[in-house]
Amino acid sequence: MTVTNTFEPGLRTKPEVVHAEMNAIAFAAKHGVATDQCIMITTHSPCFECAKLIVQSGIKAVYYEQAYRLTDGVQFLKECHVVVRVIDVGEEEVRETKAP
Numbered sequence: 001m002t003v004t005n006t007f008e009p010g011l012r013t014k015p016e017v018v019h020a021e022m023n024a025i026a027f028a029a030k031h032g033v034a035t036d037q038c039i040m041i042t043t044h045s046p047c048f049e050c051a052k053l054i055v056q057s058g059i060k061a062v063y064y065e066q067a068y069r070l071t072d073g074v075q076f077l078k079e080c081h082v083v084v085r086v087i088d089v090g091e092e093e094v095r096e097t098k099a100p
């Protein structure tokens with residue numbers, strides 16, 4: 001079975017699609033990778049449902065490049081003392097993260 005994240009204009013996710021944040025946390029759980037005190041880097045700010053899971057999984061910071069159409073997820077993260085930052089995920093920065 002193939003699961004594809006497809007977005008309609010305005011970033012409205014189809015109900016059957018798992019958001020990238022939830023998918024990443026589920027992947028970590030499935031493969032025994034601890035998420036406590038990790039930093040999550042995403043293209044868009046998390047929605048409220050993803051934000052709840054991020055808090056409960058112990059992720060300490062979320063960095064994203066673009067704002068999602070709803071901001072309640074970011075507000076919730078801040079209320080729960082998760083660090084939230086907007087970053088530029090350009091080619092140059094990606095190369096920097098791979099450097100030793």
Ligand SMILES: [Zn+2]
Nearest residue numbers: 019046047050
């Ligand atoms: Zn979400």
